[in-house]
Amino acid sequence: MSRNVDHCYAYPHPAVTTDVVVFTIRDERLQTLLIRRVGPPFEGCWALPGGFLDIDEDLDRCAARELREETGVADLYLEQLCTFGAVDRDPRERVISVAYFALAPAARLQLKAGDDAADAAWFPFHALPPLAFDHDRIIHTAHERLVSKLDYSTIAFQFLPETFTLSELQRIYEILVDAPIDKRNFRKWALAIQQVEETGELRRHGSHRPARVYRLTDRNRITYLK
Amino acid sequence: MSRNVDHCYAYPHPAVTTDVVVFTIRDERLQTLLIRRVGPPFEGCWALPGGFLDIDEDLDRCAARELREETGVADLYLEQLCTFGAVDRDPRERVISVAYFALAPAARLQLKAGDDAADAAWFPFHALPPLAFDHDRIIHTAHERLVSKLDYSTIAFQFLPETFTLSELQRIYEILVDAPIDKRNFRKWALAIQQVEETGELRRHGSHRPARVYRLTDRNRITYLK
DNA sequence: GCAAAAGTGTTCTATCTACACCCATGT
């Protein structure tokens, strides 16, 4: 993709990148995917997966590509978040970053290091390391968006694996809002919104009554409620 | 700002612009501010006010500056909307547009033509002319955002002039949702959310009972409800 | 005195909240 010719313009052009905030729920906590930077600036620092937009590539594709290249993560819900363009946010040159946020099922995502990243790892949202650039701000903007969407959409269902129990779904919500939720009210709601259906199977998971197993009626649809 | 030297990069860089969708309510209709393009591409076509980002300028400032330069409109509520970056959205070169949306009080805004715009004018949202680039899509995205924010914020109060009557406020909402609203319920709501206060004055406006005049308790605050 | 918009309460309905016990299983 790199060509050894210069690309010249009559006016200065900023660089454009995409950065992706990937959330998942693992080990009973909301976690965020970070990569360790191999080159300057912020060498060795943790940062969001992301990188420069190819000149013939759509923004959404760029976000998906960078994520795949740097972490091996693909096929997840990806939504444009906000664009960050403070003049001094990158010491190298003017960089405009179109940030995305993504939600991944809790299923063990195999992480692999890519070209631009020495390492990729999950960090608990409440225990993030120091981050490169303005990535801390981007992550917190993404978190605000996630939490506010809980109220009026089924976005949190994107955290679910193929099949799940209602207790697992409830646990996701409890982790996200960081508060206990009434079991009966939650189940009433979850069954009323018509987004899940029984598989007919039961899941045995310890010395107690087995749980009914559900699946999403439409995995790729996020419903807006009310 | 134009310098006659070339600006060269090892990799191709897209251009970055901001475009602003300004809404107001005039003549009992939601209207949008457009400018007529003087140069190619889309010469003579109507388009959103906006233009290229200066290399040392924040995105928000760019949006405000372009709006001011092209239309004379300043000091209004401005919020980043979404970034549009389809590969072929501009025939000249790759252009990433960070779109903003803005709400202006109905007070007659004095429009003036600027350098890049032959003309600036308001168009009813439901009777837009053919637009340059993907600006039609940007406007409709902005409209969706506006309408969805009505439900959970006081964003529509940005359409209000310094002082107003409750009937005027109700009319704004009726125009935005394009449906009649119950007067008693609306007034109960409007007074309950603590965003308006009486000025003590009355407004006479025809052969009927005068209306109480209100002002916003805090003009610059948009409240998120519930 | 009439036309026209301002102003005002109550009832009904739907939704959300709080809350406690039995069920099915593994050990």
Next chain:
DNA sequence: ACATGGGTGTAGATAGAACACTTTTGC
């Protein structure tokens, strides 16, 4: 038999929706 999480219904509170008449003015 007991420990553990799965599963279920009802009553009270709250918020939203429906609805009609009196008031004040200009002409």
